[in-house]
Amino acid sequence: MENTSEDLNYIAQQAKTIALQAGQLILELRQDQLIRNYKSGHELVTNADIQSDQLIRSAIRQQFPAHNILSEELASDYSDPSIFQQPLWIIDPIDGTVNYAHDQQHVAVSIAYAEGGDVKVGVVFNPILNECFLAIQGQPACLNDQPIRVSQQQQLKHALIGTGFPYDKSQIPALLPRLHQVLSHCQDIRRCGSAAMDICYVACGRLDAYYETVKPWDFAAARLIALQAGATAGHLDRCPNDIPPAFYGEQMIVASPGIYDELHQLLQIQ
Structure with missing residues (x-):
């Protein structure tokens, strides 16, 4: 269709x-x-x-x-x-x-x-x-x-980053090294509790970037809004061949173009 x-x-x-x-x-x-x-x-x-x-x-x-x-x-x-x-x-x-x-x-x-x-x-x-x-x-x-447009931020050290954490507390320890990287290299972090709103905040420049693992219903609408506002969106790992990127929420990143590559590299923790 x-x-x-x-x-x-x-x-x-x-x-x-x-x-x-x-x-x-x-x-x-x-x-x-x-x-x-x-x-x-x-x-x-x-x-x-x-x-x-x-x-x-x-x-x-x-x-x-x-x-x-x-x-x-x-x-x-x-x-x-x-x-x-x-x-x-x-x-x-x-x-x-x-x-x-x-x-x-x-x-x-x-x-x-x-x-x-x-x-x-x-x-x-x-x-x-x-x-x-x-x-x-x-x-x-x-x-x-x-x-609306994304921010024009070019320096990760001045960037405000959004993220979230899973309900399953057993998954949190694995996320802490990545959180430490962000806190050590960016201006600050925000954990506001709604992926959709966080990504929309990237779209309008209230946040410079967002990363998290989320479900399609959490981000599908907001990701499009951010893209149409000039954001870059991607993942830390390659998407499975049978799932389009627009619906794949594992280790997703949405960011202003000026800091996307540097943030992507920063978050590459095994």
């Missing part, structure tokens, strides 16, 4: 409308109706995650009944790489659930549309700050309808 720019503009407007509706819903639920649970024994999930997921899925199915949906809350199986070649929506109803449940601001609804192995549309909406990031492949990225 090949879309014209008019088709993608329509899809982007629908994605934005759905994200705004989901954002309003999670704002209302956080006031006095929040119910907290845990999946896999350690990952926080709330009733707002579930209801936001249901709202987004229902809206997409109503508008695009033939499209597939990949969602965090249904623990979607994407082991068959052919799914990425079909018209596909990748959604995270609340990225930054721990922040959301603790009344913090780094929270987002993330909606991406992909086909042919690449993301074509991305929307990341933070309803708490009323910030909506949007990009269409081949067009400038925007924040609240105003064009």
Whole structure:
């Protein structure tokens, strides 16, 4: 399937409308109706995650009944790489659930549309700050309808770097040498709790780079937004042949072009 720019503009407007509706819903639920649970024994999930997921899925199915949906809350199986070649929506109803449940601001609804192995549309909406990031492949990225660009940072020692850590605490020791490298060679580090927001912050210059291992629903929309804002994106290791880079989240890096190569080299720790 090949879309014209008019088709993608329509899809982007629908994605934005759905994200705004989901954002309003999670704002209302956080006031006095929040119910907290845990999946896999350690990952926080709330009733707002579930209801936001249901709202987004229902809206997409109503508008695009033939499209597939990949969602965090249904623990979607994407082991068959052919799914990425079909018209596909990748959604995270609340990225930054721990922040959301603790009344913090780094929270987002993330909606991406992909086909042919690449993301074509991305929307990341933070309803708490009323910030909506949007990009269409081949067009400038925007924040609240105003064009954005990555920073012009050229020196790693002056760069502010974002990252995150897994829920599985047993994985953290292996990440500490890399963290030490960043803290020793960059201006500072930020761990804000939402991959989608962190990558969008790279897109608009609030961060100079971001690295982490994340799932497709965490970054699919934000990565496109960053790319359309001038960022460079890649991985520490080569992507598997059957998974397109737009959906591969292992050891991912998104950075301003001026520091990408140096940061990539810095993070090469075996």
